[in-house]
Each structure stands twice: as C-alpha cells, then as structure tokens.
Amino acid sequence: MSRGINKVILIGNLGVDPEVRALPSGDSVANLSLATSETWTDKTSGESRERTEWHRVVLFGRLADIAAQYLHSGSKVYIEGKLRTRQYQAQDGGERTVTEVVVDVTGTLQMLDSRASGATERSGASESPSRSSPTTALPASRSTPARGRGRTNAQTKRAPTSDFDDAIPF
Amino acid sequence: MSRGINKVILIGNLGVDPEVRALPSGDSVANLSLATSETWTDKTSGESRERTEWHRVVLFGRLADIAAQYLHSGSKVYIEGKLRTRQYQAQDGGERTVTEVVVDVTGTLQMLDSRASGATERSGASESPSRSSPTTALPASRSTPARGRGRTNAQTKRAPTSDFDDAIPF
Amino acid sequence: MSRGINKVILIGNLGVDPEVRALPSGDSVANLSLATSETWTDKTSGESRERTEWHRVVLFGRLADIAAQYLHSGSKVYIEGKLRTRQYQAQDGGERTVTEVVVDVTGTLQMLDSRASGATERSGASESPSRSSPTTALPASRSTPARGRGRTNAQTKRAPTSDFDDAIPF
Amino acid sequence: MSRGINKVILIGNLGVDPEVRALPSGDSVANLSLATSETWTDKTSGESRERTEWHRVVLFGRLADIAAQYLHSGSKVYIEGKLRTRQYQAQDGGERTVTEVVVDVTGTLQMLDSRASGATERSGASESPSRSSPTTALPASRSTPARGRGRTNAQTKRAPTSDFDDAIPF
DNA sequence: TTTT
DNA sequence: TTTT
Numbered sequence: 001m002s003r004g005i006n007k008v009i010l011i012g013n014l015g016v017d018p019e020v021r022a023l024p025s026g027d028s029v030a031n032l033s034l035a036t037s038e039t040w041t042d043k044t045s046g047e048s049r050e051r052t053e054w055h056r057v058v059l060f061g062r063l064a065d066i067a068a069q070y071l072h073s074g075s076k077v078y079i080e081g082k083l084r085t086r087q088y089q090a091q092d093g094g095e096r097t098v099t100e101v102v103v104d105v106t107g108t109l110q111m112l113d114s115r116a117s118g119a120t121e122r123s124g125a126s127e128s129p130s131r132s133s134p135t136t137a138l139p140a141s142r143s144t145p146a147r148g149r150g151r152t153n154a155q156t157k158r159a160p161t162s163d164f165d166d167a168i169p170f
Numbered sequence: 171m172s173r174g175i176n177k178v179i180l181i182g183n184l185g186v187d188p189e190v191r192a193l194p195s196g197d198s199v200a201n202l203s204l205a206t207s208e209t210w211t212d213k214t215s216g217e218s219r220e221r222t223e224w225h226r227v228v229l230f231g232r233l234a235d236i237a238a239q240y241l242h243s244g245s246k247v248y249i250e251g252k253l254r255t256r257q258y259q260a261q262d263g264g265e266r267t268v269t270e271v272v273v274d275v276t277g278t279l280q281m282l283d284s285r286a287s288g289a290t291e292r293s294g295a296s297e298s299p300s301r302s303s304p305t306t307a308l309p310a311s312r313s314t315p316a317r318g319r320g321r322t323n324a325q326t327k328r329a330p331t332s333d334f335d336d337a338i339p340f
Numbered sequence: 341m342s343r344g345i346n347k348v349i350l351i352g353n354l355g356v357d358p359e360v361r362a363l364p365s366g367d368s369v370a371n372l373s374l375a376t377s378e379t380w381t382d383k384t385s386g387e388s389r390e391r392t393e394w395h396r397v398v399l400f401g402r403l404a405d406i407a408a409q410y411l412h413s414g415s416k417v418y419i420e421g422k423l424r425t426r427q428y429q430a431q432d433g434g435e436r437t438v439t440e441v442v443v444d445v446t447g448t449l450q451m452l453d454s455r456a457s458g459a460t461e462r463s464g465a466s467e468s469p470s471r472s473s474p475t476t477a478l479p480a481s482r483s484t485p486a487r488g489r490g491r492t493n494a495q496t497k498r499a500p501t502s503d504f505d506d507a508i509p510f
Numbered sequence: 511m512s513r514g515i516n517k518v519i520l521i522g523n524l525g526v527d528p529e530v531r532a533l534p535s536g537d538s539v540a541n542l543s544l545a546t547s548e549t550w551t552d553k554t555s556g557e558s559r560e561r562t563e564w565h566r567v568v569l570f571g572r573l574a575d576i577a578a579q580y581l582h583s584g585s586k587v588y589i590e591g592k593l594r595t596r597q598y599q600a601q602d603g604g605e606r607t608v609t610e611v612v613v614d615v616t617g618t619l620q621m622l623d624s625r626a627s628g629a630t631e632r633s634g635a636s637e638s639p640s641r642s643s644p645t646t647a648l649p650a651s652r653s654t655p656a657r658g659r660g661r662t663n664a665q666t667k668r669a670p671t672s673d674f675d676d677a678i679p680f
Numbered sequence: 681t682t683t684t
Numbered sequence: 685t686t687t688t
C-alpha cells in the first residue's frame with residue numbers, strides 16, 4: 001500500500017555498461033546511467049540547442065540479472081520505476097544526497113533495441129516462480145552479452161564492481 | 171523534439187507552502203516540497219513499515235502563479251513533469267547536485283483537494299493565449315488562497331523568497 | 341513478460357456506484373464508470389466548451405473488493421491499468437466490441453477523496469499474502485461504505501449485478 | 511484545463527501502414543493499428559500463452575504528417591495520448607461505439623526503430639512555429655518512407671484513404 | 681495486421 | 685557516458 005503515486009517513466013540509452021554487484025543476500029543490484037535528451041530552438045538566437053539529462057537507475061533481483069546479461073553501453077531501454085533520494089557519505093567526510101530511479105518489483109524494464117526489442121520484464125512476474133528456476137528469458141550464463149558489438153570485456157563487467165560501494169555513487 | 175522520454179508522475183501532499191519568486195524576466199518560479207509514502211510489511215519481522223519520499227518540484231510561469239495562489243502546506247496535487255539534475259554552489263564552496271521534478275510547458279499540475287479538486291492546468295494550454303490575459307481559472311489577485319485554513323500569512327508567501335537562490339536549495 | 345507497453349492512467353470520478361459480482365472462482369470483479377473531462381475555449385467562437393469522457397474500468401480480486409467497499413458514485417480515484425478490447429454478443433444477436441481499462445495484478449487503484457484519500461492498493465501487493473487472510477486495509481465486511489453520505493443501499497450494491505453479464509456491457 | 515487525467519502510454523508495433531487522410535481544413539489525420547502483447551504461463555496447464563492487443567491510434571496535424579512519412583507496418587513507436595470513445599454509424603444502419611487513443615497537441619509520438627529511433631515529436635512543439643515552415647524533421651516530400659523494406663506503394667499510402675470515412679472505422 |  |  002502507499003499514499004500517493006511516485007512513478008518515473010524513461011526511455012533512453014545507456015552511457016556505459018551496467019554496473020552489477022551482488023548483495024550479501026545473493027540478490028543482484030544493477031546501476032544504469034541512462035541518457036535522455038531534448039532539443040529545441042532558442043527563441044531569441046534561433047539556434048538549435050540540446051540538453052542531455054543523465055539518470056541514475058537502480059535495478060534489483062531478476063531485472064538486475066537481465067541488465068547484466070543483455071544491456072550494454074548504447075542500449076536503448078524503457079524504464080518504469082520510482083524516485084528515491086538517499087544520503088551517502090562522501091569521501092571528504094561530508095554527507096551528500098543523490099536521487100535515483102529505483103526499479104523494483106513494481107517497476108518495469110523493457111529492451112528497445114532491434115533484436116532483443118520488446119521484451120518487458122516485471123520483477124514480480126508470475127512466470128518466474130523462483131529465482132532458482134531461471135526461465136529461457138534469463139539463462140544462467142552471464143558471459144554472453146546479447147549484442148557483442150566486439151566487446152571483449154564481457155566477463156569483467158562484474159569484476160570491477162567491488163568498488164561500487166564507494167563514497168562516489170557513480 | 172527530444173530523444174527519449176523523461177517523465178515523472180507524482181501524487182502527493184505539500185509539506186510546506188510553495189516558495190515562489192520572480193525571475194528577472196518577470197516569470198514566476200515556484201518550488202514545492204511534495205511527499206509520497208509507501209507502507210509495507212517487513213517480511214521477516216512482520217512489522218509494518220513506512221517510508222516517506224520528499225520530492226522537489228519546480229513550476230514555471232502560469233503554473234507557478236497557480237501554485238502561489240491555490241496551493242499550501244497539506245495540499246494534495248497530481249504532478250506531471252520531468253527529471254532535471256543540476257549543480258549548485260554549496261555554502262562551503264563545494265559543488266552539490268540536486269535532482270528536481272520540473273513542470274514546464276509540457277507538464278501538468280492538478281489540484282486534488284476537495285473543492286479545488288480536479289482542475290488540471292497545462293502551461294501551454296491554448297485557452298491562455300497570453301500571460302497578460304488571465305483567465306477565470308487564474309484570477310489576478312494572489313492574496314486569497316483557495317482554502318484559507320485560517321492562514322494569515324498569505325501575502326508573506328512570496329516575501330521570503332528573496333533568499334531562494336541561496337546555496338541550500340530547499 | 342510482454343512485448344510492448346500498454347498503460348492507462350486515469351484520474352476521475354465515478355458516475356455510479358461500482359457494479360460488483362463474483363466470478364465462478366469466487367474472485368470478485370468490479371466495473372466502474374469513470375468520468376474525465378476537458379474544457380477549452382473554441383478558437384473561432386471564443387466560447388467555453390467541455391467534453392466528458394466516460395471510461396469503463398474493470399477491477400479484479402482484491403481491488404474489486406476494495407471498490408465494493410469504499411467507492412461509490414462521485415468517488416474520485418486514480419487508476420492505473422491497461423487497455424483491453426473484447427467482443428461480446430449484443431441483444432440483437434450481432435457482435436459488438438468494447439474497450440475497457442483493466443486493472444489487474446499489475447495495476448493500481450488509489451482513492452483520492454478527502455478522508456480515504458491516498459490509499460493506493462496494488463493487487464499483487466506483498467503485504468497481502470493470501471486472499472483468505474484479509475488485511476486491515478480490506479476488512480471482510482462489505483456493508484459499511486467508507487463515506488456513508490447517508491447511503492442506505494450499501495447492501496444492494498451487489499444485488500443487482502446478476503444481470504451484469506447481459507449483452508449490454510454497462 | 512481539464513478535470514481529471516486521461517492518459518494512455520503505448521509501446522508497440524504497427525500492424526499495417528498508417529492510413530492518412532486530409533481534413534477539410536487541410537490538416538492531416540493518421541490512423542494507426544498498434545499491437546501490444548503479453549505472454550504468461552498458465553498456472554494450471556503450465557503452458558505458455560500470449561495475447562495481442564490491437565489499439566486504434568489517431569494522430570493529428572504534424573504528427574499525422576510524420577506518421578505518413580516515417581511509419582509503416584512493423585514500425586515500433588512510443589505513443590502518449592488519451593482515450594476517446596465515439597459513436598459512428600455502422601453499415602447496417604445501427605450505431606456502434608469505438609474507443610481510440612487520440613494523440614493531439616498534448617500527446618507524444620516517438621519512433622523507436624533502429625535509425626530513426628528516438629525522435630520524439632510533440633504536436634505543439636515550439637520549434638515548429640507554423641505548418642508552412644516544415645522543419646528538417648518533417649521534410650515536405652511524403653514519397654520516401656524512412657525504411658523502405660522494399661515497399662513500392664509509398665505513394666499509394668495516401669491514395670486509398672478516400673474511403674476512410676466509411677462506416678467501418680478500420 | 682505487428683513483434684519475439 | 686548514450687543517442688540522432
């Protein structure tokens with residue numbers, strides 16, 4: 001139950017590969033850096049302008065696993081989640097605030113790229129009764145990205161995440 | 171035109187009266203602090219839990235004027251806007267980052283309280299051809315809040331906004 | 341899983357009390373008739389115009405029970421669901437088509453009226469582990485509407501639904 | 511201004527080429543048939559099931575022109591519009607009802623396919639000050655579809671629309 | 681009628 | 685840092 005509605009809908013492209021790590025519980029968490037951009041014509045100068053907005057997106061559980069496997073820098077995705085602002089300790093000892101788009105069991109992730117295009121996943125989807133029973137949509141292997149684009153560091157995607165808990169959130 | 175979708179939908183209550191100020195151009199800007207909350211039952215302890223999320227909402231132009239006039243602490247509103255993260259100078263000289271929900275000409279504000287309930291405004295609505303021609307939905311006077319609740323500081327709502335540009339964004 | 345996004349978001353008022361019936365399985369189904377309206381100024385005549393749109397909303401399971409208990413003609417609600425168009429047999433023997441907004445386990449219902457205001461329910465909410473274990477948010481009794489407004493026919497709300505399967509869908 | 515919220519968000523693929531016609535005013539109207547689908551596993555049989563939903567989408571003005579030029583059967587699009595149910599005269603003389611997703615000045619169309627991917631258009635976008643001043647995003651020629659896929663009837667896409675007003679709406 |  |  002909730003009081004109020006807190007909903008974010010994004011369509012954009014990843015600026016980097018997903019950063020994925022495992023929680024102590026064994027569940028996965030994935031962080032995405034997602035770009036949306038606007039272009040407009042400046043009223044006075046008549047020049048074309050563009051502004052790119054970068055969104056921090058956090059995926060949990062099954063969606064984090066899907067992100068780890070199928071998403072990479074450049075991937076276009078549809079995201080439905082909610083806003084969460086939290087405090088964290090900065091390296092200078094001070095407290096900082098960051099706002100993220102959290103995609104949990106109530107959210108949605110859909111890949112919009114060519115081939116993979118169109119597969120929406122909901123964390124709480126009934127067709128995935130247990131985490132120990134991966135569906136065809138979520139094969140166990142993480143080592144084969146959906147669209148390689150010549151990337152050779154697929155395996156290292158999860159390696160450097162040990163420093164993901166550091167003070168700087170991204 | 172834009173590349174991607176950047177959309178936020180909120181329903182929540184204001185935690186304080188809107189903070190409204192005038193831009194050099196004469197246009198108004200209003201800042202809202204909007205709460206949404208979730209309650210859930212902790213899986214392990216079985217206890218009821220609640221988390222309140224506070225959202226910074228920024229309204230421009232006509233919507234800022236409407237906020238100034240009709241909204242106050244406790245007001246329930248529907249908001250449709252977009253995420254914008256920007257940097258600002260903190261008082262300690264360092265740079266800070268804040269994420270806001272911006273409601274501009276493409277967004278929506280709707281008051282959901284009893285009497286005022288249901289009036290949606292879009293900044294770019296065609297029935298408001300010019301700022302100098304207020305509609306009946308936007309009477310010129312700012313001094314009478316829609317639901318007084320005994321508030322006597324209606325006029326002061328715009329007064330203390332001179333320091334709104336300060337380093338601390340809220 | 342799904343291919344594509346099919347999402348409807350409505351805020352409006354019920355035009356009549358919910359029509360609720362039980363499925364053979366024992367689950368409830370509730371039908372709402374929900375109004376949204378637009379007003380605009382005619383460009384040529386300058387006259388003020390209004391158009392009211394009536395939406396057929398179908399709720400299942402726990403949300404249907406909540407509708408039965410708490411909603412009535414005039415209630416303001418937030419609805420998140422999906423479009424479904426289906427065929428049915430008209431009384432003249434011909435086939436007709438109707439489009440509804442279906443609010444199932446992936447959807448949301450939130451009451452926006454004064455007192456009850458703000459309670460959002462998701463059908464698949466984890467705090468409601470089983471249908472046989474009603475939560476405090478969903479007391480078993482259906483006889484006490486949240487806001488009586490002097491209504492005395494609370495019990496009859498489910499009575500006349502026997503003809504709900506008829507050819508005319510509303 | 512409006513009372514209530516009436517919003518539809520769709521991501522899906524066109525089942526046929528857009529049907530485009532000109533209004534007496536000279537403005538364009540485009541009709542899309544858009545598919546979204548869900549797949550799930552039947553709880554009892556364990557079988558995989560799929561249901562495809564077909565949406566009638568109506569675009570006006572500039573968005574209709576864009577649809578005429580750039581969209582075709584198979585195109586994937588993001589749509590933001592509103593529900594409108596209207597009556598029309600059937601060929602048997604009876605009255606029928608149809609529900610459509612109307613994308614007008616307040617709505618959004620974004621093409622999600624490979625190359626064209628990501629270009630969102632809002633009907634009322636300020637960068638298009640007049641219909642007589644087509645932007646680069648909307649070149650005057652209608653004869654060259656963005657992605658030909660060997661289609662040879664590009665020119666005929668607008669030809670057969672003379673019967674678009676017929677009793678059967680699609 | 682689309683898509684996977 | 686993405687995309688066009």
